[in-house]
Amino acid sequence: MNESQRQSDRTIIVCSDAVGETAEAVAKATLRQFTQDGIRIKRYGHLRTEDEIAAIVRESAEGDGFIAYTLVQPELREMMREEANKHGVRAVDVMGPMMQAYIDTFGTFPKRQPGLLHSMDENYFRRMEAIEFAVRYDDGKDARGLIEAQIVLVGVSRTSKTPLSIFLSHKGYKVANLPLMPEVKPPVELRMEPGKLIVGLQMQPERMLDVRTERLKSLGLPSSAAYATNERIQAELAYASELMQELGCPVIDVTNRAIEETAGIIIGMLNEMN
16 A cells, blocks of 8 residues: 555544444544644444444554544453454443443443433424524514514514523523514514413613623624613613513513523513413
8 A cells, every 4th residue: 555545545434323422522633633634534423233343443454544432332342342352453441441440440331222322312303493493583584483483582673682582492492582673563463362471671771871881892883873871772761671571471680680681581471371
């Protein structure tokens, strides 16, 4: 084999009886410690048979590299060790030593169930769906979200509607938010679906002035813009307060509250409704 062929075959094969993300992450972290280029990572996941192990070892033996593996099934780990020794391939057991240390220290045996770290149970999918929902219906982009949401957040600009929506979505709640402006009439969908929780977010005008001024500065816009004047802020807050009163929704002053605190209050409100 000439030098160019050897360069093209320099491969770290990572394999697992789960997804293989753990072994791949370790391999990538290792590569970052070296300056050599041309080394690739190839991943095999969801291995179930000894034949698959044998084929991977043969592939590695034909090239110029090594294997990193996370196999929780003992028979597959043993097969990997045997095949690697037979073919003269270096194989690194990423999880084995740690699992053995746990057994030796705590006297407890592993579940031997692949993929526990990345198990995609019902809660996982519920959270992913909620996150996608929050992004899709952020900032009143689609009024249909106001009907389908469990929680609707309303408030003027810079009352933390978007970060609060995303935070709640990570808890599995479907959240839509709607910015309130005196010039724009709220969509009829806001009042169409009974049983959902509508929450108004308010902020003290002095604090809002500071927040909006900093926002304009970050965008490279003049701080004298109407968006960050006392008159405009007072008008928006008055309009929002009137609408929230009309909706009969609870109102939270977010002036000095962290996102986590506000989210906790909203979750408590939702639990009281159910």
